[in-house]
Amino acid sequence: MNSLQEVWSKRFNHYMLEVQKYMRFVFTGHIALVLVFVIGAVGYQYSEWLKVVANTFPAEWLVAIIVGFLLALSRPVTLLRDPDQVYLLPLESKMPAYFRSALRWTFWSQIGLVAIIYIVGIPLLKAVTELTPQQIWLSLAIIIILKYLNVHIEFNYRYANRGASLIIDRITRGLLSILTVQSALTEGYSYVVIFIILLFVYNRTLAKRVKVQPIPYEHFVKVEQNRMMAFYRFANYFTDVPHLHGSIRRRGWLNFIYSIVPYSQKSAQSYLVYRTFIRTDDHFYLWVRLTVISGLIALFVNMPVVTWVVAAALAFATTIQLKYALLSSGDFRMDRLYPVEPAQRKNAVRKVLRLFVVIQAIIVMLCDIGQPMFFVTGIIIIVIGEFTFQMTKDPSIEY
Amino acid sequence: MTVLQLTDVTGGYTRKPVIKELSFTIGEGELVGLIGLNGAGKSTTIKHIIGTLMPQKGEIRLNGVTLNEDLDKYRSSFSYIPETPVLYDELTLKEHLELTAMAYGIDEHTLASRSQSLLKEFRMEKRLNWFPSHFSKGMRQKVMIMCAFLVNPQLYIIDEPFVGLDPLGIQSLLDQMDEKKRDGASILMSTHILSTAEKHCDRIILLHEGQVRAQGTMNDLRRAFQMPNATLDDLYIAMTKEQDNE
Numbered sequence: 001m002n003s004l005q006e007v008w009s010k011r012f013n014h015y016m017l018e019v020q021k022y023m024r025f026v027f028t029g030h031i032a033l034v035l036v037f038v039i040g041a042v043g044y045q046y047s048e049w050l051k052v053v054a055n056t057f058p059a060e061w062l063v064a065i066i067v068g069f070l071l072a073l074s075r076p077v078t079l080l081r082d083p084d085q086v087y088l089l090p091l092e093s094k095m096p097a098y099f100r101s102a103l104r105w106t107f108w109s110q111i112g113l114v115a116i117i118y119i120v121g122i123p124l125l126k127a128v129t130e131l132t133p134q135q136i137w138l139s140l141a142i143i144i145i146l147k148y149l150n151v152h153i154e155f156n157y158r159y160a161n162r163g164a165s166l167i168i169d170r171i172t173r174g175l176l177s178i179l180t181v182q183s184a185l186t187e188g189y190s191y192v193v194i195f196i197i198l199l200f201v202y203n204r205t206l207a208k209r210v211k212v213q214p215i216p217y218e219h220f221v222k223v224e225q226n227r228m229m230a231f232y233r234f235a236n237y238f239t240d241v242p243h244l245h246g247s248i249r250r251r252g253w254l255n256f257i258y259s260i261v262p263y264s265q266k267s268a269q270s271y272l273v274y275r276t277f278i279r280t281d282d283h284f285y286l287w288v289r290l291t292v293i294s295g296l297i298a299l300f301v302n303m304p305v306v307t308w309v310v311a312a313a314l315a316f317a318t319t320i321q322l323k324y325a326l327l328s329s330g331d332f333r334m335d336r337l338y339p340v341e342p343a344q345r346k347n348a349v350r351k352v353l354r355l356f357v358v359i360q361a362i363i364v365m366l367c368d369i370g371q372p373m374f375f376v377t378g379i380i381i382i383v384i385g386e387f388t389f390q391m392t393k394d395p396s397i398e399y
Numbered sequence: 400m401t402v403l404q405l406t407d408v409t410g411g412y413t414r415k416p417v418i419k420e421l422s423f424t425i426g427e428g429e430l431v432g433l434i435g436l437n438g439a440g441k442s443t444t445i446k447h448i449i450g451t452l453m454p455q456k457g458e459i460r461l462n463g464v465t466l467n468e469d470l471d472k473y474r475s476s477f478s479y480i481p482e483t484p485v486l487y488d489e490l491t492l493k494e495h496l497e498l499t500a501m502a503y504g505i506d507e508h509t510l511a512s513r514s515q516s517l518l519k520e521f522r523m524e525k526r527l528n529w530f531p532s533h534f535s536k537g538m539r540q541k542v543m544i545m546c547a548f549l550v551n552p553q554l555y556i557i558d559e560p561f562v563g564l565d566p567l568g569i570q571s572l573l574d575q576m577d578e579k580k581r582d583g584a585s586i587l588m589s590t591h592i593l594s595t596a597e598k599h600c601d602r603i604i605l606l607h608e609g610q611v612r613a614q615g616t617m618n619d620l621r622r623a624f625q626m627p628n629a630t631l632d633d634l635y636i637a638m639t640k641e642q643d644n645e
Contacts, residue, residue, distance in 0.1 A: 263501060265503070265504040
């Protein structure tokens, strides 16, 4: 490798490919469809609420607190890896160039979320305050400057303190960011200048400490690993991420369910699948999450058609994702050698899913009980669940 | 009586075979050692016998049937202890034993009595409700061993059994193997611990580049290599040198 700039670009390309590979599944998944519905419903309620919102509503503070809180979370994306602590050690003096590229990417990749949240808040600001459009857009420019400072300060703070007591830094920056945005939205521009100068000085002080410190590789590598792990866990809700093994919890309070499996050779796979489903966090929480979303929609959206569509989409998502998770054959397992019917596994998975789809239907129906046709929701969930299991392909390989 | 019979078995993961025209038999009450260098084809041979790989040519008969002729009979006739323990993270030790017993059609009474003595033998009574994540490598291996012996089949297939076990564990395993042998069960064991193999195996199969280089009792092997009084270590090294000279 000629320069560290090149190291960064190579890593960055590799990282983007990895992200794209999984994001494809996320955006073509069923959750995307549900999100469209949820965003639509929430947007509709928001616009209705804006028509009646009182003039005394503290819009400036609300926007400032949400935006300031998000600004404080500016975790650096360094793409450092474990072996770097050995192989990049001789290049320590050239690393600032690498980190400049890293911070540029951190800034651009994180500014979007803050900007969108602020833009969503603009109709509220227009409805409640008397800010001119120029003033509203000036505040956005100030938020962008704040983001730039936050990204650099968090990086320098982590660097100078090797990751220790980050919470102090985050609270400090969070408060300063909130006050700056609030001042900007209430036309206190002299305060804005003072707060920004404070943040700037804070950054300079940290930067001086950074210059005399060795790179805290261990901390940055850990931050990277946690970040990638979180991404893979997220992607795992939509597709199968290899080598990602979910954690296991006993969930003893559900032990009573196992007693429905009789002791017999015919039930060996049921014995296993019930426990796999209930004790594997990935599987169990997937079901909990989708059931909760479906229930909340039934509870708060008073349009039966929306409830039905969402319930159907989520019953489909529950069944197909769990079917794949429980039936696809990855690594070797001992049950491949059991002297039992090869179809036993599939039948066991069918039984477990049928039970938990029925429970989902009951929960969502209870949430929907205020509606005259609430029983239709339950019927839809059960029928879609059953239909999905029958009609989708079997991911297991026959031995 | 022949328990396991391989006839001209050729196979591997791809078109290019790893094992070539392999033929050997294992009789009732026999402990046979499968010995070979890394990459000689020991694990591939075992995968063909347990049926996770199908032979490209040739035939494997266990208790008189092939896997395709009678899947249930074939699979009930053996138990397998893999080189690396394969456990269910979501099952406790007790549940591993219960699941195995259910899958092999063992009644609850037999399960209770067999597992009690196995747990005692391998000193795992106090860990019944533990999940595998809390087990050391040796304990994981013990869970596999207990599940295999719980089944009480005609043939035991054991891949590298001594790696990771403490000396007491090794002794317990050897005792169990001796006991099962006396009852008429057969054992196929692949290992690199040659002194143990030499001491305990009735016959040795030396695999070399996917083929049987020599097989028989220690005396048969000494004759084949023309090395009277040689230990299995000596024979193994002689085979290595043979490979280097090629």
